[in-house]
Amino acid sequence: xxxxxxxxxxxxxxxxxxxxxxxxxxxxxxxxxxxxxxxxxxxxxxxxxxxxxxxxxxxxxxxxxxxxxxxxxxxxxxxxxxxxxxxxxxxxxxxxxxxxxxxxxxxxxxxxxxxxxxxxxxxxxxxxxxxxxxxxxxxxxxxxxxxxxxxxxxxxxxxxxxxxxxxxxxxxxxxxxxxxxxxxxxxxxxxxxxxxxxxxxxxxxxxxxxxxxxxxxxxxxxxxxxxxxxxxxxxxxxxxxxxxxxxxxxxxxxxxxxxxxxxxxxxxxxxxxxxxxxxxxxxxxxxxxxxxxxxxxxxxx
Amino acid sequence: xxxxxxxxxxxxxxxxxxxxxxxxxxxxxxxxxxxxxxxxxxxxxxxxxxxxxxxxxxxxxxxxxxxxxxxxxxxxxxxxxxxxxxxxxxxxxxxxxxxxxxxxxxxxxxxxxxxxxxxxxxxxxxxxxxxxxxxxxxxxxxxxxxxxxxxxxxxxxxxxxxxxxxxxxxxxxxxxxxxxxxxxxxxxxxxxxxxxxxxxxxxxxxxxxxxxxxxxxxxxxxxxxxxxxxxxxxxxxxxxxxxxxxxxxxxxxxxxxxxxxxxxxxxxxxxxxxxxxxxxxxxxxxxxxxxxxxxxxxxxxxxxxxxxxxxx
Numbered sequence: 001x002x003x004x005x006x007x008x009x010x011x012x013x014x015x016x017x018x019x020x021x022x023x024x025x026x027x028x029x030x031x032x033x034x035x036x037x038x039x040x041x042x043x044x045x046x047x048x049x050x051x052x053x054x055x056x057x058x059x060x061x062x063x064x065x066x067x068x069x070x071x072x073x074x075x076x077x078x079x080x081x082x083x084x085x086x087x088x089x090x091x092x093x094x095x096x097x098x099x100x101x102x103x104x105x106x107x108x109x110x111x112x113x114x115x116x117x118x119x120x121x122x123x124x125x126x127x128x129x130x131x132x133x134x135x136x137x138x139x140x141x142x143x144x145x146x147x148x149x150x151x152x153x154x155x156x157x158x159x160x161x162x163x164x165x166x167x168x169x170x171x172x173x174x175x176x177x178x179x180x181x182x183x184x185x186x187x188x189x190x191x192x193x194x195x196x197x198x199x200x201x202x203x204x205x206x207x208x209x210x211x212x213x214x215x216x217x218x219x220x221x222x223x224x225x226x227x228x229x230x231x232x233x234x235x236x237x238x239x240x241x242x243x244x245x246x247x248x249x250x251x252x253x254x255x256x257x258x259x260x261x262x263x264x265x266x267x268x269x270x271x272x273x274x275x276x277x278x279x280x281x282x283x284x285x286x287x288x289x290x291x292x293x294x295x296x297x298x299x300x301x
Numbered sequence: 302x303x304x305x306x307x308x309x310x311x312x313x314x315x316x317x318x319x320x321x322x323x324x325x326x327x328x329x330x331x332x333x334x335x336x337x338x339x340x341x342x343x344x345x346x347x348x349x350x351x352x353x354x355x356x357x358x359x360x361x362x363x364x365x366x367x368x369x370x371x372x373x374x375x376x377x378x379x380x381x382x383x384x385x386x387x388x389x390x391x392x393x394x395x396x397x398x399x400x401x402x403x404x405x406x407x408x409x410x411x412x413x414x415x416x417x418x419x420x421x422x423x424x425x426x427x428x429x430x431x432x433x434x435x436x437x438x439x440x441x442x443x444x445x446x447x448x449x450x451x452x453x454x455x456x457x458x459x460x461x462x463x464x465x466x467x468x469x470x471x472x473x474x475x476x477x478x479x480x481x482x483x484x485x486x487x488x489x490x491x492x493x494x495x496x497x498x499x500x501x502x503x504x505x506x507x508x509x510x511x512x513x514x515x516x517x518x519x520x521x522x523x524x525x526x527x528x529x530x531x532x533x534x535x536x537x538x539x540x541x542x543x544x545x546x547x548x549x550x551x552x553x554x555x556x557x558x559x560x561x562x563x564x565x566x567x568x569x570x571x572x573x574x575x576x577x578x579x580x581x582x583x584x585x586x587x588x589x590x591x592x593x594x595x596x597x598x599x600x601x602x603x604x605x606x607x608x609x610x611x612x613x
């Protein structure tokens with residue numbers, strides 16, 4: 001915002017007489033504003049990129065050099081850490097666990113949430129607003145307060161340290177998001193589309209599956225990826241509800257911190273392996289990100 | 302609802318499959334919404350109720366009649382020895398300062414990017430600025446531990462090498478500020494991307510009109526732009542507020558609530574009561590208070606501002 005300050009004084013001292021000097025004024029002013037704007041934006045770009053650059057460079061440095069100070073700005077990159085990581089059975093298991101559990105939870109949350117959102121969008125639900133706030137309230141419950149009862153129950157039901165239990169927990173954090181976002185997307189699809197299909201003899205279900213769902217594809221795609229990310233970065237459930245079999249990759253990274261002699265290079269490589277897929281996902285959905293993250297509110301604009 | 306009046310009775314085939322298909326289609330909205338309602342009931346009512354139950358008994362047991370009722374004793378322990386009040390204060394401090402920082406920064410960045418003339422540069426910044434969200438809080442904690450470490454960290458090193466100031470010990474002297482700054486780095490993109498989308502929905506004519514008035518820039522934003530995108534600001538703030546109360550990974554990975562109890566958020570306090578002190582009753586007692594606290598705050602915000610303009 002500070003970049004805009006220079007714009008204040010000239011705009012107030014507008015005089016209708018000397019239009020020539022004012023034009024010049026305006027041009028220099030615009031240049032100044034633009035320089036300041038890009039200065040600030042580049043500054044923030046640096047803030048964003050430096051930690052990531054540092055992590056990446058650490059993961060590519062040979063062991064022993066990872067934390068050398070003053071930093072070796074120039075170094076011969078090596079994939080040594082990544083090769084060691086790829087040979088680490090515990091890491092591979094945790095990574096595979098996360099991929100499987102999180103993907104399964106995304107499929108499940110879409111199966112449960114998307115049809116429900118369709119009903120909320122198309123039918124007259126009594127007290128619809130209260131229902132929607134109730135659904136949102138599942139997001140208000142702090143996970144730590146939710147996980148304690150499930151910790152006790154899962155032990156009784158033999159779901160402790162099971163992938164099924166983790167999938168259920170992941171579904172629980174994303175269901176409200178899916179319902180809200182998809183309701184907003186369905187609201188934006190004209191009902192005449194389905195009505196036309198009905199006239200052609202399609203059942204309601206066919207109308208939903210063959211007409212509405214394809215039209216809502218961008219919404220489904222973006223909400224699936226955002227749900228994936230929210231489950232992927234979750235640490236607490238893994239920490240509380242798993243200890244060996246169903247350990248997610250977040251817990252693996254965490255357990256690195258606890259160990260006595262930290263292998264910085266490998267820790268950095270493991271973090272990079274966690275971050276990179278998500279970066280790609282984020283870039284893939286960046287156009288619909290705002291719609292998804294705002295629970296579908298922005299797309300109405 | 303309207304489906305039941307559907308005139309499909311002409312096809313009264315007697316086969317079971319057709320009958321099932323008919324049931325499926327006639328009651329479609331119910332089949333569609335039932336699984337969601339069931340899961341929602343399970344995740345909204347069960348945990349709170351079970352926390353409440355755990356918080357008033359001696360030992361966790363499934364046999365409700367065998368449970369030894371201890372009244373509010375666990376609550377007394379929680380707020381006495383348990384340091385629950387302290388952790389609530391810590392949590393509120395972190396939530397309020399991170400929310401304020403992220404909102405202001407997110408809005409400022411969104412306004413700056415929205416003003417960039419070249420469209421290509423605009424989308425470059427937009428994509429670049431969302432990247433921190435890809436970093437899981439626990440990874441961010443490891444990055445923080447490495448880069449901020451007083452002995453081997455690059456940031457203290459750079460501060461001392463390039464400025465005349467001595468670098469603070471981020472993790473032991475100013476742990477709370479460090480937590481807030483890390484969360485700001487992580488989640489400002491969330492505010493940025495929503496505000497950016499909101500800003501691009503503000504019609505140019507509206508901004509032009511206010512510019513003609515000669516109002517200074519900050520007043521144009523405060524009185525014209527922000528009121529116009531109020532629903533967007535409201536939802537972004539509400540969701541970030543809710544999510545900030547869920548914070549766990551970044552702090553647990555960074556400081557585990559320490560040094561001492563300096564960064565002991567409520568969620569960390571509950572975790573420690575449950576799994577380190579092995580007192581589920583006390584943990585559940587704090588959890589009940591926390592649940593009520595967060596749901597109340599969120600609902601007060603919703604009641605005060607409301608979803609007007611969000612749902613029309």
